Structures are given as structure tokens and as C-alpha cells.
Amino acid sequence: MCGIVGYIGHRPAYPYLIEGLKKLEYRGYDSAGIALHFGNSLKVFKKAGKVAALEELMNGLEQSTNIGIGHTRWATHGAPSDRNAHPHISRSGKLTMVHNGIIENYAALKEELLKKGYTFHSDTDSEVLLNFIEDIQLNNNCELEEAIRIALKRVTGAYVILLLSEEYPQTIFAARKGSPLVIGIGQGEHFLGSDASPMLGYTKEVVYINDYELAIIKPDELILKNLGNERLTPFVQKLDMELATIEKGGYEHFMLKEIHDQPEAIYDSLRGRLDATQHQLTLSGVDSIKDKLLAARRIIIVACGTSWHAGLLGEYLIEELCRINVEVEYASEFRYRNPVIDERDVIIAISQSGETADTLVALENAKSKGATIFGIVNVVGSSIARLSDAGAYTHAGPEIGVASTKAFTAQLAVLQLFALKLAQLKGSLDERITQELMQELSEVPQKVQHILDTQIDIIKKIASKYKDARDFLFLGRGYNFPIALEGALKLKEVSYIHAEGYPAAEMKHGPIALVDEQLPVVFVATKDRVHEKIVSNMQEIKARGGKLITIVTEDDHTASSLSDDCVQIPKAHEIIAPLLSTIPLQLLAYYIGIERGADVDKPRNLAKSVTVE
Known part of the structure; x- marks a missing residue:
């Protein structure tokens, strides 16, 4: 939820920011805003409602700058309104910031700042974080980069932040923990987004920022550090998504398009993995943890929403075909009830985005106790994909409609493959039945x-x-x-x-x-x-x-x-x-x-x- 975009480079920032926010509308939001850096001054424009309302607000206003950040907000702290919309401005007016996530200890930080004479113009935890960063910078007489690091060590919760400063007219500061951030690399320019969709058509090279990493982004330089101030080498990946995949393709709505995408999406989830004519199943993620699966005392599936329903069907499939105990858990409950987990457990995590907060935290807890993680996600390079010991991408392609359709059926297809592959490894299923199911599975796209x-x-x-x-x-x-x-x-x-x-x-x-x-x-x-x-x-x-x-x-x-x-x-x-x-x-x-x-x-x-x- 929420969307973040940013641009720094040689082209006008505003067109990228506004179009990027439109591409991120599917994530869900109730207000939108943009901050632009004009030389040594910052200007913020924000509006409750749709991105179109923000675009109308900015008609005729000065936009000719090459640096800016933008945001679509899904309300957590404070009702949807102009005052609670992002970006926020610090007390001095010299810093502006957008933020995804929740700062859980914001109330204590706010109380600390109120005692120092700070006032607040919104109800958000985000404005508290911004002023906390500024307060650290002023009191410690340190560089902004250092102030951000100190602040982020003290906050608890989840965040992605993009920050502009009057003092640094050629720099965007960014950091993340528990919320996604992608940086696209161009020639003398950088593109930022909550996912890769805003930068489609601009670049094919991206860096997925990891938790507890701070990025200092200039037109021709990307500096990546951890919160201990150690320099990191950015891992540049090729983006294989095409612009056409997130357009409606003549359908009235994305949901209808994505329902009609399902024959192809299911085929793509099976392609290269299922050869019914040769009776072959290839699932390298399963092979890579074969010993853990064969020795597992149980499999626990964790997910939320539609993915939980896929997991419930997965329970039926795996128990039927593989004869191993399976439990299905809501990630939001699993993470808080102190479950009994050890190295004999295999956790299957299912998430379309690969960024679902409850699922991600549940996995971190399970992994700390020695469990093996198998991720089933749709988004390459997502947090759950990186955290997993092994996994399988669903290859459903971008799903823009909020109500999941093709991602769900792709998850079901991958779970079918997982159950059949594990049954083969365990020898728990008659080969004739395995071949029959493989043949029927291969026919699903045509039947859909x-x-x-x-x-x-x-x-x-x-x-x-x-x-x-x-x-x-x-x-x-x-x-x-x-x-x-x-x-x-x-x-x-x-x-x-x-x-x-x-x-x-x-x-x-x-x-x-x-x-x-x-x-x-x-x-x-x-x-x-x-x-x-x-x-x-x-x-x-x-x-x-x-x-x-x-x-x-x-x-x-x-x-x-x-x-x-x-x-x-x-x-x-x-x-x-x-x-x-x-x-x-x-x-x-x-x-x-x-x-x-x-x-x-x-x-x-x-x-x-x-x-x-």
C-alpha cells in the first residue's frame, strides 16, 4: 500500500513523477503529493483524493526542475486529508520527505519533540520521523546522511523514505526497512519507485534496496551504505517487464483483462516446469531443499487474504499426494502467537507482491528458529523472495487490479507442481496417477x-x-x-x-x-x-x-x-x-x-x- 516515486537527472522530473503515481494507483491510496527541488528551495504540492486532483492543482504552476519525489498515501495515522497527505515539510522548511510504512514508536518520539518546542501540522507518524531526523542533524551538528542513520537506528516499525534537502540540491536520500524500494539506473539519471512499474520505458537496469540500507542518489552516482556507514556494492539486475504488460490492452478494466490473462498466466507458471508428454517435472527450488523436505516433520503454509485461500488448497493437495502433515496459518496471527517451530519445519510463504508485511515478519521469526523457507511469489527480487532459502516464482506477470485473479490461479498451479514434485521425491503417489495429473494440469490453460x-x-x-x-x-x-x-x-x-x-x-x-x-x-x-x-x-x-x-x-x-x-x-x-x-x-x-x-x-x-x- 502507498506508492513512492522519485527522479533525479537531466529530464524534467514532474512528468515522470505524475505518470509514476498513476501507474502506482493500483496499490491503493486516498491522497497524493509531489515535492520539487528548485535550486535552493523546496516546493510541495499535495491533495486529498485521486492523482488527477493533484494534477489539476499543479496546472499552470512552475514545474521545470530535474529533481523531485512523489507519494500516494493510504491512511494509517490521521484521516485522508490535504494536511495528512505527503510529502511533509520539516519545522525549518529545509527538508521534505515521503514515507511508506508505520513508525511504531512515533508517539514517544513526538512527545520528545514536543518538549523541545516542535509543533506538528499533521496527524502522521511520518512528519514525526522527518522532524526527528532534522532535530538530530541540528543537535549533533552532523551531515544529513549521518542524521538519517542515527534516526533510523532509533525508530521501530517499517519504512521507505525519500528525502530532499535545500542543502543538497543534487541529491535524493532514500532508505528502507520492510517496505519495497526499487532504483532504476539510466544515463546520468536515476528513477525511484515502490515497484518497477513507474520506470518501465525509461530503463532496464534496476537495484532492489534491502532492509537497513541507505541510498544517496545523485544524477550520475548511486551510493549504497548500511546503517553502520559501510559502503555496499549495488547489485544491478535486468528488468524483464514490458510496458504493454501493465496496460489494459483494450479491456474496460484491469480486473477483466487479468481474468482473461489467466490461460497465458497459468501456462507461464507451468512452462519449463511441466512436460506431460515426457512425464517430467522440473522444480529447481524443490530440488535445492530436497533433503529438508524429505526430513520435514511438517509443512506450515503462511499467507494472507487470497494467498491464504491458495495455501488452504495447498494443504489439501500436499497432504493427499505427499502424506505429510500440513498446517495453514494466517501470517498476521502466526507472527504473534509464539508458534513452536524448529529446524525440522518447512515454511511455505505465499504472497503476490512478496512484500506483505505480516508474512515477511512471520518468516523472519520462523527463520530465526531454524525453519527452512520456501517462497511462492509473483514479484522478482521482492523481500520474501530474497529472504527465502528456495522458492518458485508464479510468473503471472504484473497484476494491477487490487482484487487478485491471475495471481491466485498461478499460485494454485505452482502449488499443484510443488505437491506433485514432492510426491515424486517421496514415492508417495502411484506413477500412473502422477502422469494422469500431469496431463490434466497441462490442459488447464485451454480449459480456462x-x-x-x-x-x-x-x-x-x-x-x-x-x-x-x-x-x-x-x-x-x-x-x-x-x-x-x-x-x-x-x-x-x-x-x-x-x-x-x-x-x-x-x-x-x-x-x-x-x-x-x-x-x-x-x-x-x-x-x-x-x-x-x-x-x-x-x-x-x-x-x-x-x-x-x-x-x-x-x-x-x-x-x-x-x-x-x-x-x-x-x-x-x-x-x-x-x-x-x-x-x-x-x-x-x-x-x-x-x-x-x-x-x-x-x-x-x-x-x-x-x-x-
């Missing part, structure tokens, strides 16, 4: 495309029919239970309709009290070993007047005959079917959101990359 080609008009009609419903219930059994949970989450995220997901058998232990003629109940009811049981659950809802919307396997006349509305998906093994059954639920959420006039790409109050607690 078939759903997109044949079911959208049906789903549009269902969305129009139920757009005014106040509540939804999503039910599934076995492998389809996590998909029911994900379907409910998608609907909540993009339509703001209250929705709950349950195991279908649990419905009679409470939720059935909600059922009446007004309640749409979505059953994920594909053909599997418990199909007869879920049909019985459907009859229980039908008998009480509930409206049945079902996701069924083609030619399943029993389930479809009970349904008020029905979406069909191709036949697939029950282990593979969740990759297909989630597609109609994504489309249903999208089209209901559109019918209700919601901003499906940027739902209210949500952020794409949750880098605060």
Missing part, C-alpha cells in the same frame, strides 16, 4: 480459455439478476471449499455485498438460519468423491426457498436440474478442478461489481500490496 469463451454471457445474466442482493453464501466441499472462500472474498472486495464462504456440510450448523427466498447461495459443485453429499446440501437449501447458483461439471444433469442458475466448466480430476471452478466466481464478482457501479480495479479501503500491519 473454454470457460471464458462459452460462459461469460451466462454469468452476465446471473450478475444482473442478483446485483441487488444484500447477502451471498458460498459453499463447497473438499478441494472446492477454499474456492468457495475465495469466491466470497472476491464478491465482497469488488461489489461491497456481504458474502460468506463455508464448508457445505457446516451450513446446517448455523448458516442455514439465513436461508430464505432472498438469499443467493453459490455452490461450487463439480464432480468429485463427495458430489452426492453436496447435492444433498443443495436440496436442503432448495427446500427452504434459497436461490441456487451452481458451478458444475459439464453434463452433470443432477446438480444443474436443482439450480436456479448454472455455470458449466469442463471435466477435470477433482485435484485439478479448482483451477477451473474459480474462474466463473471471479467473473461473477466482476460483473456484479460493474452492475452496482463499483470501481472494480480500485475497491474502496483496499490496497494491493499490504506493507503495514
Whole structure:
């Protein structure tokens, strides 16, 4: 959440900053601002609302400078407003700063500064940090670089900061801990961003800044140090992302584009790893920790939100195929409950961004106790990727829509590969079944495309029919239970309709009290070993007047005959079917959101990359 951009070089800074902020809008925000360095003076412009409001504010104002920083804020300390928007200005007016993250001990620092006569013009922890840096510089009569280092050693929490100073007209100071920062390297210029999307089209060379690192950035020089003032060598990487991958490509919304991207995204997640014709699985990350996996007493999957739903399906897959105990934990709870972990545990971390704060801290805790970390992330060079002992990128490509779609199915595909590969290593699965599952997995991209080609008009009609419903219930059994949970989450995220997901058998232990003629109940009811049981659950809802919307396997006349509305998906093994059954639920959420006039790409109050607690 929040977005940061910066530029220093030979071209006008403002166009890069404003376009960069627009490219980062998907991360979620409620205000935006820019600071520009004019010779020996700093000017700050900020506005609550969308980046477009900031752009309108700056129309006709002086912009001709080659150095600047920008920010989109997702409110934590203080309500969304002009005064709480970033950048902030220090008491002297000689420093300005943008900040992502949360300074947990800001209240104690603020009290200390108030006693020294400081006043504050916002409710933010960020303004406290800025003035704390300035106070250290003044009291210690030291260089700004040293003051930043001293300050960051005293603060607790997460941060990325970009700082400008009147005294240093050709320098941007930057530092990070727990929140992402990328620096792009050009010819006599540098580009900064919370991720690489703002610098696409400008450079192919980037440096991912690590925790506890301080960068001093000039037009033709990047100096990297740790907080102990030791010089570090920047590790320059090639950026393989293309500008076209984050454009809408003719679709009305990023969410719709990314739903339609899924055949390609799933194929890319399997490409080079699965050769069904030769019955070969290649997953180098698994091979690199083979001994740890074979000796593991259990696997613990940690994740948040949609990634947690992927992890829940992963639990079912790994236990079924590999016969090893698996636990799935919300990272936000796992990190605080002092879990029992040691070197015999393998932790699988799942995160689209690779920067999810709760997951990252949970991993640091687990790693300190000797556990082996396997990361499943989408963003190359992200914090979780670097922290992991091994892992597998999902290769879903940039996902701009806040509500995850293609990243989720790519995670499921990688978990399928992981479970099959580990089963091969353990010898826990009959080879004939392994080959059958590999073949079916290789056919998923075509089957997803078939759903997109044949079911959208049906789903549009269902969305129009139920757009005014106040509540939804999503039910599934076995492998389809996590998909029911994900379907409910998608609907909540993009339509703001209250929705709950349950195991279908649990419905009679409470939720059935909600059922009446007004309640749409979505059953994920594909053909599997418990199909007869879920049909019985459907009859229980039908008998009480509930409206049945079902996701069924083609030619399943029993389930479809009970349904008020029905979406069909191709036949697939029950282990593979969740990759297909989630597609109609994504489309249903999208089209209901559109019918209700919601901003499906940027739902209210949500952020794409949750880098605060």
C-alpha cells in the first residue's frame, strides 16, 4: 500500500513523477503529493483524493526542475486529508520527505519533540520521523546522511523514505526497512519507485534496496551504505517487464483483462516446469531443499487474504499426494502467537507482491528458529523472495487490479507442481496417477480459455439478476471449499455485498438460519468423491426457498436440474478442478461489481500490496 516515486537527472522530473503515481494507483491510496527541488528551495504540492486532483492543482504552476519525489498515501495515522497527505515539510522548511510504512514508536518520539518546542501540522507518524531526523542533524551538528542513520537506528516499525534537502540540491536520500524500494539506473539519471512499474520505458537496469540500507542518489552516482556507514556494492539486475504488460490492452478494466490473462498466466507458471508428454517435472527450488523436505516433520503454509485461500488448497493437495502433515496459518496471527517451530519445519510463504508485511515478519521469526523457507511469489527480487532459502516464482506477470485473479490461479498451479514434485521425491503417489495429473494440469490453460469463451454471457445474466442482493453464501466441499472462500472474498472486495464462504456440510450448523427466498447461495459443485453429499446440501437449501447458483461439471444433469442458475466448466480430476471452478466466481464478482457501479480495479479501503500491519 502507498506508492513512492522519485527522479533525479537531466529530464524534467514532474512528468515522470505524475505518470509514476498513476501507474502506482493500483496499490491503493486516498491522497497524493509531489515535492520539487528548485535550486535552493523546496516546493510541495499535495491533495486529498485521486492523482488527477493533484494534477489539476499543479496546472499552470512552475514545474521545470530535474529533481523531485512523489507519494500516494493510504491512511494509517490521521484521516485522508490535504494536511495528512505527503510529502511533509520539516519545522525549518529545509527538508521534505515521503514515507511508506508505520513508525511504531512515533508517539514517544513526538512527545520528545514536543518538549523541545516542535509543533506538528499533521496527524502522521511520518512528519514525526522527518522532524526527528532534522532535530538530530541540528543537535549533533552532523551531515544529513549521518542524521538519517542515527534516526533510523532509533525508530521501530517499517519504512521507505525519500528525502530532499535545500542543502543538497543534487541529491535524493532514500532508505528502507520492510517496505519495497526499487532504483532504476539510466544515463546520468536515476528513477525511484515502490515497484518497477513507474520506470518501465525509461530503463532496464534496476537495484532492489534491502532492509537497513541507505541510498544517496545523485544524477550520475548511486551510493549504497548500511546503517553502520559501510559502503555496499549495488547489485544491478535486468528488468524483464514490458510496458504493454501493465496496460489494459483494450479491456474496460484491469480486473477483466487479468481474468482473461489467466490461460497465458497459468501456462507461464507451468512452462519449463511441466512436460506431460515426457512425464517430467522440473522444480529447481524443490530440488535445492530436497533433503529438508524429505526430513520435514511438517509443512506450515503462511499467507494472507487470497494467498491464504491458495495455501488452504495447498494443504489439501500436499497432504493427499505427499502424506505429510500440513498446517495453514494466517501470517498476521502466526507472527504473534509464539508458534513452536524448529529446524525440522518447512515454511511455505505465499504472497503476490512478496512484500506483505505480516508474512515477511512471520518468516523472519520462523527463520530465526531454524525453519527452512520456501517462497511462492509473483514479484522478482521482492523481500520474501530474497529472504527465502528456495522458492518458485508464479510468473503471472504484473497484476494491477487490487482484487487478485491471475495471481491466485498461478499460485494454485505452482502449488499443484510443488505437491506433485514432492510426491515424486517421496514415492508417495502411484506413477500412473502422477502422469494422469500431469496431463490434466497441462490442459488447464485451454480449459480456462473454454470457460471464458462459452460462459461469460451466462454469468452476465446471473450478475444482473442478483446485483441487488444484500447477502451471498458460498459453499463447497473438499478441494472446492477454499474456492468457495475465495469466491466470497472476491464478491465482497469488488461489489461491497456481504458474502460468506463455508464448508457445505457446516451450513446446517448455523448458516442455514439465513436461508430464505432472498438469499443467493453459490455452490461450487463439480464432480468429485463427495458430489452426492453436496447435492444433498443443495436440496436442503432448495427446500427452504434459497436461490441456487451452481458451478458444475459439464453434463452433470443432477446438480444443474436443482439450480436456479448454472455455470458449466469442463471435466477435470477433482485435484485439478479448482483451477477451473474459480474462474466463473471471479467473473461473477466482476460483473456484479460493474452492475452496482463499483470501481472494480480500485475497491474502496483496499490496497494491493499490504506493507503495514
